[in-house]
Amino acid sequence: MKISKKDINLYDTLFSGQCFRMTMEEDDSFTVILSDRVVNIKEEKEYLEVDSNKLEDLDLVVNSYLDLERDYDKINKELVSNCDIFKSNINLCEGYKILKQDKFEMFITYIISQNNRVSKIINSVDKLCKAYGEKVVFREKEYYLFPKFENIQDISLEELRCFGVGFRDKYIKNALDFLKKRKTFLDEIDFMNTKDAIKELTSIKGIGIKVASCILLFGYSRFDTFPIDTWVKKFVSNNFNVKDNINEISRYMEKTFGENSGIAIQYFYHIERNKKEIKVYS
């Protein structure tokens, strides 16, 4: 199936620490595991060639996942006019999109993500999926979808520990217990403003401001949330006259970028990380 391309950089987008279920294939295409299917995306000159084990609504699913409908040109122009740093760096960020991923998957995955770096997060998530996710065969290879809530709601601490999540095992357990009591919570967030959503999420033990922001940015496309991690801190303290402190950075982001704070901070992250050689995890 062909999808019109709209200026996306698949590598930058998929290997930027937003998602953890992607592989780069030998033909330079990318295979990603979404909530209900496995999708292969190959960048051709004029379009994206997409294929999946499940073809139903595939164009809609990929369009939503890759955030292809949004006008990133307009956003980028605003960012350049808001902040000098982008005048010389925005070209590095062209084609970078904020993925729209599954809410429940983000909820659990970003609790795990506290653990360590991307490669380790991938390992833990993979183990969880292999143990509890639905098996899917695509192009003669086996994949495992992210588990449904029903299938992991009673998972034990010991088993979580086996997945290499360290002492976050109890945070995950606690988050699952929270959902047991409020089954519609993740859908309720859709109707909350961002401030309230952060307040609710961070009231759950094991979810702090960073993880809450990631869940909202990558699971709900809330561009007015901005995960501040060590890369971002480094970038901000190197480039702006802002104290190396979460509150100071938050104030600066809101003041400077407003509704675009989330994407601005992802661009910071992207620029800072790309100073080093990029690694491919597969």
Next chain:
DNA sequence: CGCCAGGGACGAA
């Protein structure tokens, strides 16, 4: 306030 609590990848030595 500052430290500690898995643990496995990873960079430096």
Next chain:
DNA sequence: TTCGTCCATGGC
């Protein structure tokens, strides 16, 4: 090869 560092959160 070995060894120190990291990662975000909550508890003390």
